[in-house]
Amino acid sequence: MNLSNGWFQNFNFQEANLREVDFSNSDLTNANLIDADLIGANLHGADLYGAYLTSANLRGADLRGANLIGANLSSAYLYGANLHGAYLRDANLRYANLTGANLTGANLTGANLYDAILRYAKYGEATVFPTNFDPVKTGMIKV
Numbered sequence: 752m753n754l755s756n757g758w759f760q761n762f763n764f765q766e767a768n769l770r771e772v773d774f775s776n777s778d779l780t781n782a783n784l785i786d787a788d789l790i791g792a793n794l795h796g797a798d799l800y801g802a803y804l805t806s807a808n809l810r811g812a813d814l815r816g817a818n819l820i821g822a823n824l825s826s827a828y829l830y831g832a833n834l835h836g837a838y839l840r841d842a843n844l845r846y847a848n849l850t851g852a853n854l855t856g857a858n859l860t861g862a863n864l865y866d867a868i869l870r871y872a873k874y875g876e877a878t879v880f881p882t883n884f885d886p887v888k889t890g891m892i893k894v
């Protein structure tokens with residue numbers, strides 16, 4: 752389903768099946784996506800500022816360049832998600848599973864990564880981490 756360039760501010764998508772939906776460049780500011788199934792969804796360039804993605808399944812989702820500033824991604828499943836260049840400043844990623852995710856060029860300033868699973872997640876020189884965060888200790892891979 753193609754919902755690209757849409758306006759979905761404050762929409763309630765809680766527990767919705769949104770597998771492989773194209774939300775590219777859409778405005779999902781403060782949207783409720785709690786427990787939503789977003790496997791393989793295209794959120795490239797989407798504005799998810801302050802969105803609620805608690806326990807959402809974003810396995811393999813394309814979040815390149817997405818704005819996730821202040822988003823709640825606690826316990827979200829982001830296995831293999833592409834977050835290249837995503838803005839995750841002050842995002843809550845507590846208990847999130849980011850195994851194998853691409854975080855190259857992502858901005859995680861002030862993000863809560865407490866108990867996040869980051870094994871094999873990729874990062875690069877341009878990736879910005881919270882103060883005193885050590886990606887090596889979490890099993891991340893520098894590319």
